Amino acid sequence: MKIIFTIAKYTAVEAIRDNFIFVVLALMVASVPLGIFIKSVTLFGAESSYSATVLMVLSIAVIAISVLYVNIATRRELDGKIMLVILSRPVQNWQYLLGKLFGFWFITTLYCAVSGMLLAVLRIGSLKSILIYVIGLWLLQILIIFWSLFFALLLNSMVGGILASLLAWFFCTSVETLWYLSTRTTDNILSQIVGNLFYYLMPNYGRYDFGHAVLYDAPIPISSIVTLPIYTVIYGAIVMLLAWMDFSKKEY
Template sequence: MGKVWALAKTTLREMLREKVFLVVVLIAVALLALSFLLGALSFAEQRKILTDFGFLAIQVAALGVSLFSGSYLLAKEIEKQTCLLILSRPVSREQFILGKIFGVLALNTLLLAALGVLLWALLGLWKEPNLWLSFVEICLSLWFESAVILCLVICFSLIVRPVLALGAGFMVFLLGHWLGDLTFFAEKSKEELFIQAVKVFHWITPNLYRMNWKSAYFLENGIPAQNVGWMIAHMTGWGILLILATNFFFRRKDIV
């Protein structure tokens, strides 16, 4: 694991120097500032607006890092053949993949933690310790979401061009959040083919709609423990599956 952590630290330092990271951070901070200003315009809804926009800002930041970093992470290494310098040492392809993924995950963790602390302070949650657990659970769901999208995009980038991998990752993200609505429309339509297609999508797409908790309602009312347990198990399973698939494709990738 020492080699994996060394690669992860190197990847983290590289990602911190990327301009896309700075752009994502600026967008997230701008959304947080906008939520604070909108909340100030409506004192009755200030808490709700700040919470909804604040968690949205964190989601956009984490998703942006996962999509842009993940889609070009391996493609850049393969194109410039810099990965050959690492793989020529006693480092396996599996360790290389894990090091890269953990590096971006570390970046997302730092970003989410920083923005989370900022939102926590803006909401004044230090006065309400009863809401801390819900706040952490919502942030954890956003972290898992970004982690699975990252693994998905990295896997896609070994099969198609980076820009297509980015687009595919974004489409899976949207589909994962639309599955609930698609299920509703399928049941209303009573079209058997539509119903079966939605059932298939439930099996081949992360069910992101079931962990869409980024609102004031879930912050104030809490999230059932079984839902949190399902989220951790579901997203961990998807992450492991995608990492195995990435290793499979990378072992068969001609990088010379």
């Protein structure tokens, strides 16, 4: 446990000292003038356009930290041979992965908290809906960080890792749409099989999006909130297992 905490601590310190944290915070603050601009040029539904823009930019900022920073930091550790030094010490692969997860997760926790505060200050949505939205975004980070770690360790290029992580994010966000397109709009058996496999195997990031509750104060079934941590633990364990298997076989 001590080793996991140590790795997590230094992972978080790296993000803070790299000033990356401030770039993302600046992006978050920039969501407000961008929202005001969108509001000013929208003819109908100006208020909801403003809220939707702020919400979208805040989500992208949090996802960006996970995908970009995990890939950049991991690659840097590998290229500087510091990962070789760490892995030759009495550190188990799973300890390293969990340490990294908790370090990056701590940073995204800060961003989620800032996002929530910003939404509350701007009075976008009720406090209850904001809280649920932030918890969803926060839990989603576990899966995004693990996927990013998986690709950062699997692929031998930083750009490849970032692209693969973004693609994974895109597919997991579009699971329901892709399923609908592949099973309801065509009679092709292969397309239906692929669509169904994808739907049942891939994590559905749409479950974590409570933006509609913030924007329209739509009711959220209790079951979807209660089951979310369980869903995260199950899929988190699967992606962690994939990352661990990839990492255990990798020779540096």
